[in-house]
Structures are given as structure tokens and as C-alpha cells.
Amino acid sequence: MLGLSLQPVDFDLVAGLVRWALAFGVIAIVSIIVAIVTSFAMYGAVGPARVGAGLGQAVRDFTSISARRVLAISSLTFKEAIRRKALLVFVVFGVLFMFASWFLTGDSNRPELDVEVYVGFVFTAVSWLVLPVAMLLACWGIPEDIRVRSLHTVVTKPARRNEVVIGRMLGFSAISTLIVAVMGVVGYVWIVRQVPDSVPLICRVPIYGNIQFLDRTGAEGKGVNVGDIVEIRQFVEGGSKAAAIWEFPMPAGEPEKLRLESRFEAFRTYKGDMNRTLRVRYTLLNPAKKIEVPLPVFNVAEFSQNELDVDRKVEFKNEKGKVETFDLYKDLITDGKLTVKVQCLDRGQYIGVSIGDFFVRQLPDRSFAFGYWKAMFGIWLMIILIVMIGVTASCFVKGPIATLLCFCMVVLGQPAHDFMDKVVSGKQVGGGALESVYRLVTQMNQTVPLPEGGLATAIQTLDRVPSETLRLASNVIPDLRSFWMAGWVGKGLDVPWAGALLPSIAVTLGFALPCILLGYFSLILRELEAK
Amino acid sequence: MNKLSSRERKIAYFVGMLVLLIPIIVLGMPSGGSSNGGVLARMRTERDLGEASLGRVDPTSATMNLLLLGLRGVAVNLLRMDLDHYKDHKEWAKMRATTESVIMLQPHYIEVWRFLSWNLAFNVSAEWDAIPDRFFWVKEGGKFSQRGTLRNQDVPELFWDTGNNWGKKIGRSDEWRYFRKYFVSDPNTAQFKGQADPEINPSQKDNYLVAKDWFITANQKEETRVQHIMMRALFRSYPARSTLDYADAQQRDAKYVTRENKEEEAAALEEKFNLARTIFAQAFEEWTQDFGKTEFQTSQCLVKMEADEDDVKALAKASNVKEEVIHHWIDHYQKVTNYRYWRERARAEAETDMAKAHRLLYEGERAVKAGELERGRKLLEEGMGLYAGMLAKFTELATEELTVEEGMWGVLIWHKALDLLGKPVPETYPLKKLWDAHQEMLPTLQDRYNSSSY
Numbered sequence: 001m002l003g004l005s006l007q008p009v010d011f012d013l014v015a016g017l018v019r020w021a022l023a024f025g026v027i028a029i030v031s032i033i034v035a036i037v038t039s040f041a042m043y044g045a046v047g048p049a050r051v052g053a054g055l056g057q058a059v060r061d062f063t064s065i066s067a068r069r070v071l072a073i074s075s076l077t078f079k080e081a082i083r084r085k086a087l088l089v090f091v092v093f094g095v096l097f098m099f100a101s102w103f104l105t106g107d108s109n110r111p112e113l114d115v116e117v118y119v120g121f122v123f124t125a126v127s128w129l130v131l132p133v134a135m136l137l138a139c140w141g142i143p144e145d146i147r148v149r150s151l152h153t154v155v156t157k158p159a160r161r162n163e164v165v166i167g168r169m170l171g172f173s174a175i176s177t178l179i180v181a182v183m184g185v186v187g188y189v190w191i192v193r194q195v196p197d198s199v200p201l202i203c204r205v206p207i208y209g210n211i212q213f214l215d216r217t218g219a220e221g222k223g224v225n226v227g228d229i230v231e232i233r234q235f236v237e238g239g240s241k242a243a244a245i246w247e248f249p250m251p252a253g254e255p256e257k258l259r260l261e262s263r264f265e266a267f268r269t270y271k272g273d274m275n276r277t278l279r280v281r282y283t284l285l286n287p288a289k290k291i292e293v294p295l296p297v298f299n300v301a302e303f304s305q306n307e308l309d310v311d312r313k314v315e316f317k318n319e320k321g322k323v324e325t326f327d328l329y330k331d332l333i334t335d336g337k338l339t340v341k342v343q344c345l346d347r348g349q350y351i352g353v354s355i356g357d358f359f360v361r362q363l364p365d366r367s368f369a370f371g372y373w374k375a376m377f378g379i380w381l382m383i384i385l386i387v388m389i390g391v392t393a394s395c396f397v398k399g400p401i402a403t404l405l406c407f408c409m410v411v412l413g414q415p416a417h418d419f420m421d422k423v424v425s426g427k428q429v430g431g432g433a434l435e436s437v438y439r440l441v442t443q444m445n446q447t448v449p450l451p452e453g454g455l456a457t458a459i460q461t462l463d464r465v466p467s468e469t470l471r472l473a474s475n476v477i478p479d480l481r482s483f484w485m486a487g488w489v490g491k492g493l494d495v496p497w498a499g500a501l502l503p504s505i506a507v508t509l510g511f512a513l514p515c516i517l518l519g520y521f522s523l524i525l526r527e528l529e530a531k
Numbered sequence: 532m533n534k535l536s537s538r539e540r541k542i543a544y545f546v547g548m549l550v551l552l553i554p555i556i557v558l559g560m561p562s563g564g565s566s567n568g569g570v571l572a573r574m575r576t577e578r579d580l581g582e583a584s585l586g587r588v589d590p591t592s593a594t595m596n597l598l599l600l601g602l603r604g605v606a607v608n609l610l611r612m613d614l615d616h617y618k619d620h621k622e623w624a625k626m627r628a629t630t631e632s633v634i635m636l637q638p639h640y641i642e643v644w645r646f647l648s649w650n651l652a653f654n655v656s657a658e659w660d661a662i663p664d665r666f667f668w669v670k671e672g673g674k675f676s677q678r679g680t681l682r683n684q685d686v687p688e689l690f691w692d693t694g695n696n697w698g699k700k701i702g703r704s705d706e707w708r709y710f711r712k713y714f715v716s717d718p719n720t721a722q723f724k725g726q727a728d729p730e731i732n733p734s735q736k737d738n739y740l741v742a743k744d745w746f747i748t749a750n751q752k753e754e755t756r757v758q759h760i761m762m763r764a765l766f767r768s769y770p771a772r773s774t775l776d777y778a779d780a781q782q783r784d785a786k787y788v789t790r791e792n793k794e795e796e797a798a799a800l801e802e803k804f805n806l807a808r809t810i811f812a813q814a815f816e817e818w819t820q821d822f823g824k825t826e827f828q829t830s831q832c833l834v835k836m837e838a839d840e841d842d843v844k845a846l847a848k849a850s851n852v853k854e855e856v857i858h859h860w861i862d863h864y865q866k867v868t869n870y871r872y873w874r875e876r877a878r879a880e881a882e883t884d885m886a887k888a889h890r891l892l893y894e895g896e897r898a899v900k901a902g903e904l905e906r907g908r909k910l911l912e913e914g915m916g917l918y919a920g921m922l923a924k925f926t927e928l929a930t931e932e933l934t935v936e937e938g939m940w941g942v943l944i945w946h947k948a949l950d951l952l953g954k955p956v957p958e959t960y961p962l963k964k965l966w967d968a969h970q971e972m973l974p975t976l977q978d979r980y981n982s983s984s985y
Contacts, residue, residue, distance in 0.1 A: 229619045232620075263623070274706055274709070300660065
């Protein structure tokens with residue numbers, strides 16, 4: 001979820017791939033070793049040979065997969081889902097949207113504030129309605145086939161188990177796609193009708209940069225904490241050398257006008273001139289040529305868009321009162337990067353900034369539909385992921401258990417992800433499981449360091465075991481945070497590729513192969529006669 | 532293992548269900564037609580606890596509560612956590628929407644209305660830097676409280692809260708000058724075309740007069756339902772206090788009266804101070820007659836703030852206590868409500884000389900500030916003379932801090948004017964006694980003078 005400010009973190013695809021390959025490789029190798037040892041224990045020397053034969057069969061099954069059979073199974077799955085009244089979800093959806101405006105009473109004085117609420121409602125409604133439908137369909141499909149023995153008629157045909165798994169996933173994905181698409185269209189029309197004409201529904205395309213801070217002496221440092229409960233913004237002291245400096249990667253092309261847009265917060269240590277908001281100035285920098293071009297000062301409009309257009313020819317009066325002119329692209333942008341310094345001009349007052357608060361806005365803006373459908377694509381990816389996990393789970397456990405497993409991974413796993421990441425990375429205050437128990441028993445505060453000595457070393461060493469297990473779990477439980485892109489759309493921004501779309505696509509694809517393999521082997525090993 | 536067959540067990544269950552139905556019917560049968568309903572329905576009618584009798588019924592809210600069955604508390608808890616989350620993350624639109632969701636589930640929880648409206652008007656508005664933005668959130672809080680009165684039409688606290696928001700929050704915030712102006716001319720000119728927001732101020736009145744209307748209604752409600760936020764005498768003083776505040780605000784506003792032409796400015800100032808005087812005269816009547824004659828029940832007797840000896844005797848007789856007891860309680864109540872100060876202040880401010888003294892002192896200060904030293908000196912001297920006369924007449928005010936401060940400030944400016952004119956301070960002058968008696972205030976006033984743009 002997007003917090004106080006939009007802060008895109010670019011997804012590192014290479015690092016992600018390496019991490020995926022490591023997790024996948026380790027799990028695959030451990031699984032094969034466990035299979036060999038177990039089979040050896042059960043069947044003696046023949047066991048490992050059987051494992052080898054099974055792996056060989058898997059290679060043959062996957063290399064000779066038939067698209068026709070997969071499509072046939074997926075087509076049957078689609079029809080079966082409709083027969084099971086999956087489309088009844090539209091009734092609930094319809095009722096929700098008929099009465100939504102009752103519950104989302106907007107304020108006619110500030111309709112621009114309501115766009116975010118309307119967008120959030122549509123995306124929440126779509127995801128929370130489709131999610132259980134997709135989960136239940138996916139988790140109950142194969143177990144139900146086994147129960148009514150219809151799977152026997154399939155597996156006795158030339159269809160392979162991997163084709164059953166993939167066909168099921170595709171079929172459930174298709175029905176989910178249909179539902180998401182219809183709901184997406186209805187949601188879009190609903191938003192457009194709800195928002196008054198005076199509020200423009202647009203999709204601004206931001207170019208985000210990197211940020212660094214200068215402290216009040218002008219040395220590299222960080223911003224000030226003014227006591228916000230959630231410290232997402234750092235504050236820059238006004239009337240001093242303190243500044244926040246952004247470096248934007250500029251795309252190719254040299255448009256005549258560049259639009260800088262910011263969304264800063266003001267913090268006053270004294271009332272000052274109440275009748276005007278704090279003053280801010282941008283300065284364009286070229287450190288290589290030692291050029292500094294201050295732009296016109298403006299007053300901050302808090303939690304709103306501060307827009308400033310910069311022409312290609314930038315003029316300003318220097319200290320001697322002489323007008324100097326610089327070319328934006330020749331003099332100020334170097335190596336494809338634009339550097340902008342942001343300062344507050346009111347002494348003793350502060351402006352709060354975070355990396356996503358300031359960006360170069362690419363013109364022209366895109367249509368609202370563009371961002372909306374990108375975000376809807378994120379919801380669709382999430383549903384596809386849930387379908388894959390659900391089908392996989394249904395291959396080795398029965399429907400209720402598969403549903404529970406899927407629910408835990410997808411719904412309960414999300415709030416836990418933050419916690420797991422903190423524990424695994426060692427950022428969790430109070431340490432791991434054993435250390436926490438020790439602190440509880442001895443009533444030791446979380447922030448107090450453990451007493452040095454053998455006990456502390458033993459506790460921290462032993463804590464690595466659950467910590468490593470958590471690391472594995474954090475790899476297996478999908479992180480769905482990037483899939484929720486409504487925050488961008490609600491704020492009238494385009495959904496970033498590297499910050500949201502790419503990680504969502506990568507996570508979905510990353511789960512596809514392991515899910516298919518796990519589903520396939522589970523179905524191979526499953527006793528189909530056992531209902 | 533029991534020995535009953537399946538059929539027998541079912542019959543036993545059925546009989547059990549029938550038996551349990553009896554108390555359910557007796558207790559919970561709804562009223563309708565000629566029937567008064569069950570015990571609960573009758574109690575609901577007797578104690579005015581029905582949804583419709585509490586205030587306007589919102590079908591959405593009622594539907595939500597019905598759908599949630601017993602999970603309303605859980606849902607509210609989750610929503611309140613969301614609300615705090617959005618507030619901490621400064622997601623104002625979502626926080627506002629969540630506020631609506633909470634109140635939809637708890638439409639008759641008075642403290643929830645009170646807290647959430649305060650949250651919007653005081654906490655959220657303070658998070659914004661631009662004054663029009665702050666005003667917007669103050670309005671949101673006030674409007675929210677107004678809606679609370681519609682849903683809970685007999686609750687005096689909510690009416691009082693609304694009055695307090697329009698009175699104190701608008702009139703006494705640091706941004707009061709702007710808020711008061713915006714209250715009659717909304718900064719959202721695109722929507723309100725320079726008029727007041729009709730939802731809060733349909734008659735385009737001063738904020739204190741709108742507040743007074745709400746306080747009057749709160750008092751009417753209080754006559755039939757006890758309020759739990761303050762001592763009753765204080766609660767009932769607010770309509771008259773609003774008039775006093777309204778008059779006081781006119782004096783404060785006068786300091787920002789400016790005109791291009793000096794004569795016009797002087798005339799406008801005179802008009803403003805005279806308006807304040809007239810309102811103070813009205814406020815005196817309301818304070819001493821409407822509020823002062825209201826009877827209050829103490830733990831020992833009935834009292835009223837404005838009571839002569841005959842009244843005291845009558846009150847003592849009615850309560851069967853000694854007259855000293857009545858005097859004790861009158862004194863106590865007068866202290867709690869600051870009754871005597873406001874009575875004296877209103878009486879003094881209603882005097883023509885007092886209004887003139889304020890104006891002259893202020894005009895003199897302006898003249899000195901503008902470099903018209905001789906004119907300023909004369910105005911100040913005249914004002915000091917009238918002010919001294921007023922303090923001699925209203926002795927209780929002579930020790931009151933704000934009154935003293937005004938006099939001391941006038942004398943200080945007069946001293947500065949004399950200094951700049953190269954004239955000595957005479958041995959005797961009006962307000963000398965006050966000046967000598969309150970020298971401890973001088974450093975503060977001197978700082979104020981130094982930081983002023985003289």
C-alpha cells in the first residue's frame with residue numbers, strides 16, 4: 001500500500017532472478033534428495049531408480065505437452081466454472097455498485113479528495129469479490145474431480161498430468177479474466193460518472209529521481225525528524241543551507257518545456273506570516289560546469305500539486321543584477337541527468353520531502369483509462385497467482401485444506417510479510433524467537449542489548465534456525481504489495497513500470513513454474529481412488 | 532448414551548425450542564398495530580430509545596447495522612484502526628471517508644460524534660498550512676457535528692459542540708481574523724461566489740451569532756435531558772457569552788479597519804466601536820436578565836446569579852436554608868462563571884465614554900505609528916483621560932489584566948510620543964496611578980513595542 005507519499009522502489013530484475021533461481025534450486029535439490037532417501041527407505045535400492053524414472057517421465061511429459069489437450073481441459077474448466085455459478089459474483093458486484101454512493105458520501109466542496117476514495121473502492125470491491133471466487137474454484141476443482149471420479153476419465157485418456165494442471169490453471173484464469181474485465185469496465189464507468197466534470201481524471205506520467213540531503217551547514221546529511229508518528233518524510237530547514245537534491249534521469253528528446261511537480265509538506269516551528277504558506281525555491285544545478293540557476297520562488301500548496309514549468313531557455317538575474325541565460329539541455333542536463341536543489345526560504349520553518357514528492361512530469365498526460373487498466377492488470381495478475389497456488393494446493397490436499405492453505409498464504413501471509421522481512425533481515429527490534437522468549441521471561445525491554453556472553457551468543461546462534469526457516473517462507477509466500485496499484489491511479493499518477501508492474505509480473509511468472517511442477521508431481525503421486 | 536430414539540430426541544429438541552420461544556416473544560415482540568409489543572419494545576417507547584425517536588433515521592446506517600448483526604463492534608474497531616492509520620499517514624481523503632463509515636455504524640454514540648468532529652475541526656485542520664485549507668477542515672468538523680444533532684435530536688452536548696465550533700474555534704483560533712471573514716465569505720469563491728457556505732451559515736451571520744443560536748437550542752434540549760460535559764450554570768451561560776464574545780470581536784475587528792481616507796477611517800473606527808458598545812449593552816441585558824435570573828439547584832438550595840436581598844430571602848425560604856447559605860452559593864456560582872467580571876465589563880463597555888476611550892487610544896497609537904506624533908499625543912491624552920474616568924467608575928475592572936494592559940499600553944505609547952517630541956513626561960497625568968501600580972508589566976509591553984514596526 002502507498003503510504004504518506006508515493007515512493008516507488010525500482011525492482012531489480014537481475015537480483016530477483018538470482019534470488020528466484022537460488023530458492024527454486026535449493027527447494028528442487030532438497031526435494032529430490034528427500035525423495036531419494038524416502039524411496040530408498042521404502043523400496044530399497046529400487047527406490048532411487050524409481051525416482052530417476054519419475055524425473056525422466058516428467059521431462060518427457062513436459063517436452064511432449066499438447067496445446068490442444070491443454071486447451072480442451074481449460075475449455076472444460078471454464079464451462080465447469082460457469083456451471084458452478086461462478087458468475088453469480090456479478091450479482092453481489094451489481095448490488096455493491098448500486099448502493100456504493102450511499103456509503104461513499106463525498107464532499108461536494110472538495111471533490112478532488114474523493115477520487116482516491118472512489119478508485120480505492122472499485123479496486124477493493126473487484127479484488128475482494130474475485131479473490132474468493134478464484135480461490136474456491138481453483139482449490140475445489142481437482143479434489144471435486146477426484147471425488148466424483150471424473151478425473152479418471154481424463155487421466156485414462158492420453159492427457160498427461162501436467163496438461164491437467166496447466167489446463168486447470170488456464171481455465172480458471174480465463175473465467176477470472178472474464179470477471180475482472182467485466183468488473184473493470186463497470187468500475188471505470190462508475191468512477192467516471194461519480195467524479196464531477198470540474199475534477200480532471202488524468203494520468204500524469206512522472207519521472208522519479210534519486211534524493212540526497214544537505215544539512216544546515218551544507219554538508220551531506222539527512223533531513224530532520226519533526227516528530228511525525230510515521231516518518232516517511234524528512235524535513236529540510238528553511239533559511240539555511242539545508243536542501244534536498246534530486247537527480248532525475250531524463251528521457252531522450254528535448255521538449256521546449258519541462259514541468260516540475262512537487263507535493264511537499266509544511267512544518268512550522270512558529271506561526272510566522274499565517275496568510276501565506278511557506279516559500280520554496282528550486283535551483284537547477286550542473287555540478288560539472290558549476291552552474292546554479294535559481295527558479296522563481298513559489299508558495300507550497302500542501303498535499304496538492306505544485307507545478308512549475310521550465311522553458312528551454314532559462315533566464316535569471318545573478319547577484320550583480322545581470323540577466324543570464326542558459327539552455328536547459330546544453331548547460332544544465334548532463335549525462336542525461338537533471339539535478340534540482342529544493343530549499344525552504346523561511347527561516348526556522350521546514351518543508352517535508354520524500355523521494356516521490358518531487359518529479360519531472362512528462363507531457364502530455366495520459367488518459368485516466370491508461371493508468372486505470374494498468375492497475376486493473378495488477379489485480380488480474382494477483383488473481384492469476386491465486387489461481388495457480390490454489391490449483392497447485394488442490395493437487396496434493398483436499399478442497400477445504402487447499403482453501404485454507406491458499407487463504408493463509410495469500411490473505412494472512414501479506415500482513416506477516418513485513419514482519420518476516422524484518423526478522424530475516426535482522427531489523428526486527430527484540431531479535432528472533434528465542435531472544436524474544438528470553439526477553440519476555442526476564443522482562444527485558446526490546447531496545448536493551450542482550451548481556452554479552454555465552455548465553456547471548458547461544459541464543460543468537462540458535463535463532464538462526466527459525467530465521468532461516470522464515471527466510472524460506474518469505475520466499476514461498478508471495479509478496480503481493482506491488483500488485484496493489486490503485487494508490488497511483490487514485491492520485492492521478494501513472495503506474496510505474498519498474499516500481500509496480502515489473503515486480504508483479506515477475507512474481508507471477510516466478511510462481512508459475514514451481515506451481516506447475518509441484519502440481520504435476522503431486523498429481524502423479526496422489527492416490528486418485530482416495531476420495 | 533441416552534436411551535432416546537432419534538425421533539424422540541427431535542421431539543425433545545422441538546419442545547425445547549418452543550419453551551425458549553416463550554421468553555423471546557415476551558421480551559422481544561415488536562410493537563405494531565394495537566399491540567404495545569414485548570417488554571423491550573415497551574421499554575424502548577417509554578425511554579425514547581427507538582431509532583426514530585432519537586433523531587432522523589438513516590436507512591444506510593440502519594441497514595449496515597442490521598447486516599453486521601453482532602459484529603458491529605469488531606467492524607468499528609477495524610475502522611478506527613484504519614482511521615488512525617490514514618491520519619498518521621496523512622491520507623486525508625481516506626481518513627474522511629473512514630470517519631463516515633465509523634459514524635454510519637455508531638450513529639447514536641455521542642462520544643464518537645464528539646471525538647470525530649473535534650478530530651476534523653481541531654486535529655486535522657492543524658495539519659494544513661494554508662488558512663483556507665484549515666478553514667475547510669474546521670467546517671468539516673462543524674458540519675459533522677451538525678449532522679450529529681440531526682441524528683440525535685435530544686442530545687444537548689452535540690448542539691453545544693456545534694456552537695462551540697462555530698464560536699470558539701472560528702473566533703478564537705490564531706487564525707481568527709481569517710476564519711471570521713471566511714465564515715461570512717467562504718474562500719471557495721468558485722462554489723460560494725463570495726457568500727457564506729449555506730450549510731453552516733445560511734443567514735450570512737457573524738460566527739458568534741450562529742454559535743449563539745446553537746447554544747440556545749442546546750439550552751432548550753438541556754431542559755429535558757441532562758448534559759454531562761460541564762456544570763449546568765456554565766452550560767447555560769453560553770448564549771449570553773456568545774453575545775459578549777460577539778461584542779468583544781467587534782472591538783478586535785476594529786483594529787484592522789483601514790480606509791484610504793483618514794476621515795473615512797476615523798468614521799469607520801467610530802462606527803465599529805459604537806457597534807461594539809451597542810452589542811455590549813444588549814449583552815449586559817442577556818447576561819444579567821436571561822442568564823442572571825436563571826435558577827440553579829445546588830446541593831443545598833436554589834440560587835440565581837442576579838439576586839437582590841428580597842430574592843435571597845425568597846430563595847432561602849424556598850430551600851429552607853439560612854440566607855448566608857444562599858449568599859455562599861451565589862458567590863460560588865458567580866466565581867465559577869466569572870459572572871461579576873462579565874457583568875462589569877458589559878456595563879462598562881456599554882458606556883459611550885468607554886467606547887470613545889478605546890477608539891481614542893487606538894487612533895492615537897495609529898497616529899504615532901504613522902509619525903503624526905503631536906496628533907497621536909493629543910488623542911492618547913484624551914483617551915487616557917476617559918479611560919481613567921471609566922476605571923474609576925468601574926473599580927472591579929481596574930484590576931483585570933486585559934483592562935490594565937490596554938491602559939498601560941496607551942500610556943507607554945504616549946511616553947514614546949513625548950520622548951520623540953522631546954517633551955518631558957508631566958508629573959501628573961491620567962492613568963498615572965495605574966502606570967505606577969503595574970510596572971511589572973512594563974518589560975513585556977516594551978518587548979511588544981520593540982517588535983512592533985514603529
